[in-house]
Amino acid sequence: MELRHLQHFVAVAEDRHFTRAAERLMVSQSGLSASVRALERELQAPLFVRTTRSVMLTEAGRALLVEAERILAQVRAAREAVAAVQGVLRGTLSLGTEQCIAGVDVARLLARFRRRHPDVEIRLRQAGSGALAEEVAAGRLDLAFAVRPQTDTDQLRSVPLTSEPMTVLCHPTHPLADGGPVTPEDLGGEAFVDFHPDWGPRRTTDAVFTGAGVQRTVTLEVNDVHSLLDLVHEGLGVAVVPRHFGHKREASTLASLPFRGAAEYETVAMLPPQEATSPAARALMGLLTADVKDGVPAG
Template structure:
């Protein structure tokens, strides 16, 4: 039995599919499947039920999960003890980020961390907030910049980095372009342009619309907020975006404040509530929290 087999097994369990697990552990799907089959042969029992649309645990797999997690945690603790004994900070930090967090200055934060700790390898993964949250909770990522949904993600600690209004963005010749305020209920009749499902802003929009008694009509979606603003400028609908994306307004668009209720978008640095599992991740988290703390609207 190999540790990587246990790690792949838990990745599939947490992701619910071999494809997503392979992406998280950065191994081709056939390699993940092969290692798990070897693990199952060693146990003499299937650990995963592959018969449905999603992968589910068998009874034997359910029994194995807590021991697999404990085994990997013990190895991480042993590595940490050795690193602390030698006083050498080394290892690997896995960081995630959403597409639209470029203005936070993450490249500079990473560069400064590398200058301080050149023996630490840092990897960066880009994904939606929902997927990043799952990866941090599962331990395949040490920390991530995510868009916060309406309710705090369970199992994670967060440090708020940005907090700003969400606005409606329309073309300059749109019928609503002369308005300064737009009630949320008025979005019921508008084709909307939005970030994809799984993002914090989309979650907040859908939750607010549901509370108002309707489902938003999404005409276009994309992960790049600046592309969404361009789609709105082309008259394809009303885009719901953070105010900073259209401050100052690009040519051809008109931002309108959304009220009753006002919506806000928040970005946060997120990590497991139980804390980092290795010294390198702990050092990076301290470094990132200090670097991001000085941003307007950020809180611990």
């Protein structure tokens, strides 16, 4: 099995199209098709269901994709490790993060990394914690800043960054605005503004209400912090968010109430196993942990 066969297979799986994958790889479509057929012959299984417009992975193809991405990530890490030993950090740093993650200023951290390692290409992707965990475990991301997964696995480990309490935001005219700490029971009949279910704050809040046996209704679902704050500002619902969201300018006119009995919102850096962690990811974590030890705000 040749690495180029795996690279060609992964490209087709990502693009779901032979022509687009060939253009991206800068190879002929006939050569790409021959490469995938050679891989199918070796594995004695079809990897794609081909149609006139697109291709879809077979069950065997889906199983191979997980391992192929992991193998290619390890090969890339090996090449970059050799370059690092030679004194030059090269290659690509693929980073994932949730929006407004606590414990790290991602933009400032990446700017510092770029100044120290100008030969490394930085790629950044925002997504929910669940998707980021899957991409780190599959080798598509070098590391990600997100909410702690339920458990570490053989393919995913987490390094704690920070934790903070959750807080309730509501319009200042809301009946709860002048009260004290709020419990899940106090919010049982409220309409909520919240993120999509994959995002860390939503996962944390869902777990709290499920644990309390209180049903809640998310009527407005968003995928960015500023929209959430704007909707709460207009009195369209209440929101349970990490405490640092209340420090944003858009939240200055909102009532912020302690959320009693809520689990801590814990953010981490998610990485592959030590032996599969790329030199670029190690260098980035080195900058981050050095700041933490020195008492400097992360980033």
